[in-house]
Amino acid sequence: MAMTHFPQPHPSRRAARVQLGDSVLAAIRLEDGRRTKAKLQTISVTGGLLRLPQSLGQGDFVEVAFQTQAGPVHGMAEVLSPMRKTNEGVLQAFRFVAIEDDDHRRLRTSLEHVVARRSVGMQANAFSTY
Secondary structure (H helix, E strand, C coil), X not given: CCCEEXXXXXXXXXXXXXXXXXXXXXXXXXXXXXXXXXXEXXXXXXXXXXXXXCCCCCCCEEEEEEEECCEEEEEEEEEEEEEEEECCEEEEEEEEEEEEHHHHHHHXXXXXXXXXXXXXXXXXXXXCXX
């Protein structure tokens, strides 16, 4: 039976972040059922940064799904304020508010793989590209 994990940021230490660039496609489903696509720029166990065609409402709750080599990751997230506009859209942060234990494990495993490989100077691609 899958349990839901509620990621909690550490009060004095940020979660390790992995920069992905424009290589990972994410599917976003808004509260009203509409869907959009985004590119996952940065990810951590507590949230991430998306490049979207247009900004989402700060405080909105969305479903975020993307693929890793460990399998799919799907979670509920709160949209944070847009960071900046670019030629390709807008960069907007999110934080996970609920994620199933299996999804959390796949995300954590993928992040640990990338961090470990990069620490020894090796390229790591634990996230599926489009």
